[in-house]
Amino acid sequence: MIGVTSKLKARFPQLAIVGSGYSYLQEWLPNVAQFYVRTGQVDFVGLGRVVLSYPELPSDVLSGRSLQTKRLCRTFSDCTTGPRNGLVSGCFPLDSFYRTHPHAQLVRAIKINRADSPLPPADPRPPENLVAVPRDPDNPEVATVEGPGSTGE
Numbered sequence: 001m002i003g004v005t006s007k008l009k010a011r012f013p014q015l016a017i018v019g020s021g022y023s024y025l026q027e028w029l030p031n032v033a034q035f036y037v038r039t040g041q042v043d044f045v046g047l048g049r050v051v052l053s054y055p056e057l058p059s060d061v062l063s064g065r066s067l068q069t070k071r072l073c074r075t076f077s078d079c080t081t082g083p084r085n086g087l088v089s090g091c092f093p094l095d096s097f098y099r100t101h102p103h104a105q106l107v108r109a110i111k112i113n114r115a116d117s118p119l120p121p122a123d124p125r126p127p128e129n130l131v132a133v134p135r136d137p138d139n140p141e142v143a144t145v146e147g148p149g150s151t152g153e
């Protein structure tokens with residue numbers, strides 16, 4: 001993606017280009033972003049999912065403070081799994097607010113079901129009709145999503 005935006009900027013220098021996909025660079029995000037902006041290969045760097053886990057990243061970088069590496073987005077994609085299944089979006093693994101949100105357990109259950117079930121993962125039911133039911137009382141990570149019309153599988 002970085003290569004494509006660089007080529008677009010070279011081909012259309014008058015066009016303002018915003019680079020994307022930089023969250024995947026994690027600790028290297030600021031260095032790579034600085035290089036591509038400084039060398040004119042992109043005009044801006046847009047931040048997407050990393051602002052869910054670490055909204056202060058730009059101010060930390062611009063102020064010269066060290067990165068809070070434990071808050072860097074690790075691209076687990078829970079923030080997109082939620083809305084794809086009718087749940088809220090948030091950084092469930094790293095943000096303390098969303099870690100304790102009722103939808104965090106539902107997102108975990110959806111991911112577990114995806115791994116070991118041939119059923120389609122997307123569930124069009126509204127989230128208030130879903131409930132995570134632990135399969136193993138000693139391990140709350142193992143759960144299934146149930147609701148009206150669900151078979152519990």
Ligand code: SF4
Pocket residue numbers: 049050052053072073074075076077078079080090091092093094
């Ligand atoms: S849920 Fe995963 S992908 Fe989304 S912001 Fe948090 S760490 Fe990044």
